[in-house]
Amino acid sequence: MSGMRPPATRVLATSLVLIAALYAAWYRDDAHFGAALLVFVLPPLLLLAGVLLRRPSAPLWSGIAALFWFSHGVMYAWSHPELGLWPWAGIALSLAVVFSASLPGMRARFSRNRPPKG
Template sequence: MSARSVLIASLALLAVLYLAWFGSLDEWIAAAVFALPVLACLAGVALARRTAGFWSGVLALAWFSHGVMVAWSRPAERGWALAEVVLSLAIVIAGSLPGLCARFGRRR
């Protein structure tokens, strides 16, 4: 499985997570605020935009911080938050892996 496919799958799962977490009619604005940047990154990666992986990793750092904050402060939402943390870490790793391999890979 390539880093790009892991990145696409992680972004898609994070968008689904946000829509399920904030999907009630009372919180549709929160669902849009959280899911739309994820979907924009997903579209960029799917269309093979050059910097989409980088920006996905940068935004994933904010998603990671949000997940840690919610897991720490709201025990009722801890499961959602920990899933957000795991997916954001997968996004950071998958988004950074091609650059790391290019930088530290074996020279020919």
């Protein structure tokens, strides 16, 4: 079981894959598809590599990037309601990234098994 990753890490990895796929599908017919790949698809895939390689800073940077994805989704949901569920899916996935990236730290912070302050 040593190769098994915690559930929060699996959710984070899955969310990063899904957000990359979402943006690839969302911008597939855009005139600037190459730029969209560089700005929206490549970053979650690079962060995914860091998560899978167990880089300690990868969840932090995933959460920071998710703030950008969240803001982008809110902006498009508000200003372009004709886009339907695309921005809402981005909002949901960005929240999944934030919460799954933050969960291990929150558990450690609020754990009852913390050593006493000295």
